[in-house]
Every structure is written in structure tokens, then in C-alpha cells.
Amino acid sequence: xxxxxxxxxxxxxxxxxxxxxxxxxVQLFYATDRKEIYGLVExxxxxxxxxxxxxxxxxxxxxxxxxELKRAQNQxxx
Numbered sequence: 781x782x783x784x785x786x787x788x789x790x791x792x793x794x795x796x797x798x799x800x801x802x803x804x805x806v807q808l809f810y811a812t813d814r815k816e817i818y819g820l821v822e823x824x825x826x827x828x829x830x831x832x833x834x835x836x837x838x839x840x841x842x843x844x845x846x847x848e849l850k851r852a853q854n855q856x857x858x
Contacts, residue, residue, distance in 0.1 A: 787802075805840065820836055
């Protein structure tokens, strides 16, 4: 029932906002009481041939994380 996460950001590939988004995604998928969301993790790990990437994208869109990242990327461009 415990999830530990550690990471180092490589600014050649990600900016701070993108790294935060990835950390939020880990939290979204691992620290959840919703069986449907954690089921995506289990499918990815144990039945990869059944895994559908669009299911992950749908969950990210529903959570609002995708919109947050897009807003942050648009701010970086200005």
C-alpha cells in the first residue's frame, strides 16, 4: 500500500512544469482508490498486450492534468 518515488530531472528533455506533471501522473495512477485507474497500471505491468494507451490519455484528460500542462507550455512560449 506504499508507493515511493524518486527522480532527477534532466533539463535537456523536460522543464520543471513537465517534470511536475509526470510526478502528478504517478500520483494519479498509483495513489488512488479508484480500481479503474489502478487497473490501467496492472494491465500495463502484467498484461501489456491488452494495454490501451488511449485509456491513459482519457484518464489524464478527465483529471485535468493535460490541460494544466498545455497551459504551462503556452506560458513558456510567451
